[in-house]
Amino acid sequence: MHLAHLSITNFRNYVRCELDFSSPITIVQGANAQGKTNLLEAVYYLAAAESPRARSDRELINWLANEEQPPFARLEGRIEGSDAVREVSIALVNASDRLQKEIRVNGVKRRTLDLVGQMKVVLFMPEDIDLIAGSPKARRGYLDSAISQMERPYARSLHEYNRVLLQRNSLLRQLRDRPSGTHQLDFWDQRLIEEGSQLIASRLNTVAQLDELVQEIHTRLTGGEERLRLIYRCSLPLEGPEGLIQYRQLPLGGASGDGTSLAEALPSSADVSTVFRQQLAERQREEIDRGMTLVGPHRDDLRFLVGGVDMCTYGSRGQQRTIAVSLKLAEMDLIRSRTGEEPILLLDDVMSELDEDRRRYLMAAMHRDQQAIITTTDLHCFTASFLEQATVWGVQDGRIGRLA
Amino acid sequence: MRSVPRSVERLIEELNRLPGIGPKTASRLTFYLLRSPQEQVQALARAIGEMHEMVVTCSVCFNIAETSPCPICDDSQRDRTMLCVVEEPLDVLAIERIRQYDGLYHVLHGAISPIEGMGPEDLKIAELVERLGKNPVEEVILATNPSLEGESTAMYVSRQLATLGIRVTRLAQGLPMGGDLEYADEVTLTRALEGRREI
Ligand SMILES: [Zn+2]
Numbered sequence: 001m002h003l004a005h006l007s008i009t010n011f012r013n014y015v016r017c018e019l020d021f022s023s024p025i026t027i028v029q030g031a032n033a034q035g036k037t038n039l040l041e042a043v044y045y046l047a048a049a050e051s052p053r054a055r056s057d058r059e060l061i062n063w064l065a066n067e068e069q070p071p072f073a074r075l076e077g078r079i080e081g082s083d084a085v086r087e088v089s090i091a092l093v094n095a096s097d098r099l100q101k102e103i104r105v106n107g108v109k110r111r112t113l114d115l116v117g118q119m120k121v122v123l124f125m126p127e128d129i130d131l132i133a134g135s136p137k138a139r140r141g142y143l144d145s146a147i148s149q150m151e152r153p154y155a156r157s158l159h160e161y162n163r164v165l166l167q168r169n170s171l172l173r174q175l176r177d178r179p180s181g182t183h184q185l186d187f188w189d190q191r192l193i194e195e196g197s198q199l200i201a202s203r204l205n206t207v208a209q210l211d212e213l214v215q216e217i218h219t220r221l222t223g224g225e226e227r228l229r230l231i232y233r234c235s236l237p238l239e240g241p242e243g244l245i246q247y248r249q250l251p252l253g254g255a256s257g258d259g260t261s262l263a264e265a266l267p268s269s270a271d272v273s274t275v276f277r278q279q280l281a282e283r284q285r286e287e288i289d290r291g292m293t294l295v296g297p298h299r300d301d302l303r304f305l306v307g308g309v310d311m312c313t314y315g316s317r318g319q320q321r322t323i324a325v326s327l328k329l330a331e332m333d334l335i336r337s338r339t340g341e342e343p344i345l346l347l348d349d350v351m352s353e354l355d356e357d358r359r360r361y362l363m364a365a366m367h368r369d370q371q372a373i374i375t376t377t378d379l380h381c382f383t384a385s386f387l388e389q390a391t392v393w394g395v396q397d398g399r400i401g402r403l404a
Numbered sequence: 405m406r407s408v409p410r411s412v413e414r415l416i417e418e419l420n421r422l423p424g425i426g427p428k429t430a431s432r433l434t435f436y437l438l439r440s441p442q443e444q445v446q447a448l449a450r451a452i453g454e455m456h457e458m459v460v461t462c463s464v465c466f467n468i469a470e471t472s473p474c475p476i477c478d479d480s481q482r483d484r485t486m487l488c489v490v491e492e493p494l495d496v497l498a499i500e501r502i503r504q505y506d507g508l509y510h511v512l513h514g515a516i517s518p519i520e521g522m523g524p525e526d527l528k529i530a531e532l533v534e535r536l537g538k539n540p541v542e543e544v545i546l547a548t549n550p551s552l553e554g555e556s557t558a559m560y561v562s563r564q565l566a567t568l569g570i571r572v573t574r575l576a577q578g579l580p581m582g583g584d585l586e587y588a589d590e591v592t593l594t595r596a597l598e599g600r601r602e603i
């Protein structure tokens with residue numbers, strides 16, 4: 001998968017920018033606040049229709065450059081996939097009081113759900129350390145974006161689940177004052193279980209696969225010192241001796257010990273929905289008292305263990321950073337094996353934070369024909385041979401040009 | 405210090421309260437009206453005023469009309485064995501437009517949506533049960549929107565009707581999920597009506 005052309009209009013500090021990505025690796029060098037992260041954000045936005053960092057899409061429109069009424073931003077990309085070439089575009093128009101987002105794929109108006117997955121990207125920024133150190137919400141969000149790129153039904157289920165959750169929570173609060181209406185929960189319970197079980201089953205599957213892929217990567221990144229395990233911590237009682245998930249210790253080779261495949265060992269969405277239904281029935285009174293839904297994918301978490309120690313809480317900054325690198329590399333492998341497409345790697349000034357060994361490992365981990373767009377303040381972070389095969393651009397004040 | 409006269413400001417505020425109209429659009433409309441000929445503006449004001457004087461809610465089906473019972477409830481030519489339940493008066497209009505349905509209607513005036521504080525008791529559901537108790541039909545078609553709220557309403561209503569022993573059907577899938585009946589094209593709506601299934 002290759003982003004061949006990118007056109008940026010009024011996005012962040014870019015007024016107008018046309019870029020042709022001819023070689024697989026593009027390095028963009030520049031001082032801080034010149035537009036390095038904004039460029040990667042633009043590519044990510046075109047893939048996911050959401051910003052990895054903006055709190056509101058409104059921030060993305062370049063207001064100063066904008067004499068037009070209404071103000072707008074536009075991104076367009078030509079993506080060469082293994083099967084076809086696609087033109088995707090997103091326009092953000094600030095029409096009087098609300099922000100309109102218009103998405104097109106090959107010129108035809110589409111929904112966000114139709115866009116996600118057209119261009120598969122793995123973005124890696126220094127802030128990703130917060131995936132390990134930050135809130136469960138950030139980790140759920142990470143899993144959600146990662147899976148949405150690979151499984152189209154997942155994004156739809158997630159959208160539906162969040163709407164059901166809002167309605168159900170409102171109803172729970174109302175039932176506190178008039179408990180006679182609990183039968184009104186039936187519909188929302190049913191939909192919550194349907195969509196929620198799909199989400200949990202997909203996440204369990206993805207986390208198990210990431211866990212398997214991360215073994216070799218993390219062992220090599222830490223020189224054999226650390227063994228990393230990824231655990232999906234579910235708010236439903238799926239774990240434990242009688243539960244559905246039995247975490248087996250994977251041997252370092254990667255294949256499972258007792259010969260059963262990972263997929264067989266994991267609970268299906270039907271298994272999850274049985275437990276989900278039981279829990280909702282058991283905890284209905286508590287949920288009404290507290291006015292919120294207490295179990296479901298919105299209460300789950302992804303944890304990282306090294307030698308049985310929870311790295312989210314007890315890891316050093318250095319350990320957490322390395323785990324973030326391992327996770328992203330495993331995600332790259334997963335997209336490759338699951339979709340057959342090479343994801344586009346977006347690295348935002350990550351090299352300077354890593355030591356020599358890890359930099360080399362990261363450079364080596366990129367596939368020969370894989371596209372990578374890498375920003376840096378310092379070209380010395382790269383080996384001479386790596387620079388040789390790359391196109392190197394400079395960015396200054398929202399303008400990008402070839403470095404002399 | 406006031407930059408615009410109070411009367412202008414008041415109209416902007418009133419227009420701003422309408423759905424889909426923000427402060428900017430409200431100002432634009434207001435200044436458009438200010439520049440329009442007197443007769444045109446007065447015709448608009450009269451139309452708004454008279455609409456409220458003339459329009460009543462039909463005491464049988466709760467659709468809006470200028471008489472009660474409304475022309476549809478009053479029409480002896482229509483098929484009185486079928487009753488179609490919709491969310492809004494505009495949905496009646498949409499179904500009438502395709503000319504494939506000749507039965508009666510019942511307008512709920514909304515859908516169950518806890519976020520918006522809309523519960524079953526805020527809709528004309530009790531009235532529907534009472535109406536069917538007095539004047540039974542052979543089939544009730546639940547034509548609420550294909551959204552979460554519409555589905556939730558359909559399920560609730562079908563349970564309320566379960567004891568009456570009436571055949572209850574639901575529009576076929578195929579309407580765009582989350583869409584409104586009101587915006588469905590005629591072919592899609594016709595197909596949804598023809599392919600309706602028992603709940
Ligand atoms: Zn009537």
